Amino acid sequence: MVTGVVDLDAAAMPHAQRFDVDLGGLGLPDLRVLSFALRLRWEWLRRSQPDAVGDGASARFWTDSWLPNGPICRSAPNLFRAVACRRRNRTVKDALDGRQWTRDITGAPTAAVLCEYIHLWDTLETFQLSPHTSDRFIWKWTASGTYTASSAYRAFFIGMTSLLGAKFVWRAAMPPKVKFFFWLALHGRLWTADRRKRHGLQPEATCALCDQDGETTDHLLASCPFTREVWARLLASAGHQHLAPGNDSTLADWWLLTRDEVPGTFRRAFGSLVLLVAWIIWKERNNRTFSNVAMTTTQVLAVVTEELDAYIGAGYRCLASFFMAGGYSAHPPPSVATFV
Numbered sequence: 001m002v003t004g005v006v007d008l009d010a011a012a013m014p015h016a017q018r019f020d021v022d023l024g025g026l027g028l029p030d031l032r033v034l035s036f037a038l039r040l041r042w043e044w045l046r047r048s049q050p051d052a053v054g055d056g057a058s059a060r061f062w063t064d065s066w067l068p069n070g071p072i073c074r075s076a077p078n079l080f081r082a083v084a085c086r087r088r089n090r091t092v093k094d095a096l097d098g099r100q101w102t103r104d105i106t107g108a109p110t111a112a113v114l115c116e117y118i119h120l121w122d123t124l125e126t127f128q129l130s131p132h133t134s135d136r137f138i139w140k141w142t143a144s145g146t147y148t149a150s151s152a153y154r155a156f157f158i159g160m161t162s163l164l165g166a167k168f169v170w171r172a173a174m175p176p177k178v179k180f181f182f183w184l185a186l187h188g189r190l191w192t193a194d195r196r197k198r199h200g201l202q203p204e205a206t207c208a209l210c211d212q213d214g215e216t217t218d219h220l221l222a223s224c225p226f227t228r229e230v231w232a233r234l235l236a237s238a239g240h241q242h243l244a245p246g247n248d249s250t251l252a253d254w255w256l257l258t259r260d261e262v263p264g265t266f267r268r269a270f271g272s273l274v275l276l277v278a279w280i281i282w283k284e285r286n287n288r289t290f291s292n293v294a295m296t297t298t299q300v301l302a303v304v305t306e307e308l309d310a311y312i313g314a315g316y317r318c319l320a321s322f323f324m325a326g327g328y329s330a331h332p333p334p335s336v337a338t339f340v
């Protein structure tokens with residue numbers, strides 16, 4: 001396995017999480033889920049709300065959500081199991097007419113079935129249909145109550161956990177390759193020495209930068225002494241040395257907490273800077289690991305400023321604001337001489 005080569009299969013994300021940005025995906029639509037969402041246009045018959053039932057001619061008695069406590073199939077599951085399958089599509093109007101719903105129950109009258117039966121009987125005693133009003137169906141995933149394919153698509157992801165900081169990665173003023181690298185770092189999918197050792201690809205997991213600790217993503221990009229020195233000197237040039245990571249910092253926590261400390265106008269610049277420095281630190285680690293070529297922190301800082309100059313010159317101008325606000329007068333940001 002060559003480090004730096006991106007292998008999405010190796011990343012092995014949970015399937016749905018690869019797509020939604022907030023859930024840690026790449027923001028690409030999941031066409032399979034999207035096709036389900038589009039086909040739901042014809043399937044949204046579980047959409048009625050309690051106050052939407054009119055004459056009961058359309059809403060289904062057993063399976064639609066027309067009572068205050070939801071569909072009967074969910075509020076009284078034992079009773080529903082005792083209902084003959086051919087009767088489960090009966091409309092509310094038919095079911096209430098002469099209490100025909102009671103004749104739908106053909107299963108064994110267990111204690112649970114009887115309890116739910118009595119409770120449902122009591123609920124229906126006070127219920128009145130509105131004979132001159134049609135049933136109105138409401139799509140519960142939008143405020144307007146109208147079906148949309150996008151709301152149906154999002155509903156497939158309800159309940160999934162989000163990835164910390166995922167949405168800020170893609171808003172950063174950095175080229176896609178840097179954002180993608182950082183996205184992998186947040187997922188813990190960089191081929192660090194620690195991970196390579198776990199996969200049996202190398203015997204040792206010592207950090208290539210400091211040779212003191214295990215090379216994990218958090219160590220390499222946040223708490224490594226080498227990385228912290230780069231950050232301390234870089235941030236000092238902008239008057240923000242207090243923002244540098246500590247020896248127990250983790251990447252996502254430090255990045256997001258520090259980002260909140262920065263004034264709002266410079267937040268995007270700082271967030272972007274974190275991605276850039278992490279990218280350059282990673283390249284330095286790769287040079288040491290695979291080419292036996294090492295730079296000092298001063299030389300790494302020189303690379304950082306060269307890259308900053310290049311990116312700002314290419315149009316990523318918000319990066320300059322962070323350094324200029326800290327009292328640095330030149331533009332573009334600090335020259336190599338600052339760190340010598």
Ligand SMILES: [Zn+2]
Pocket residue numbers: 207208209210211212213219220224225226
């Ligand atoms: Zn280290």
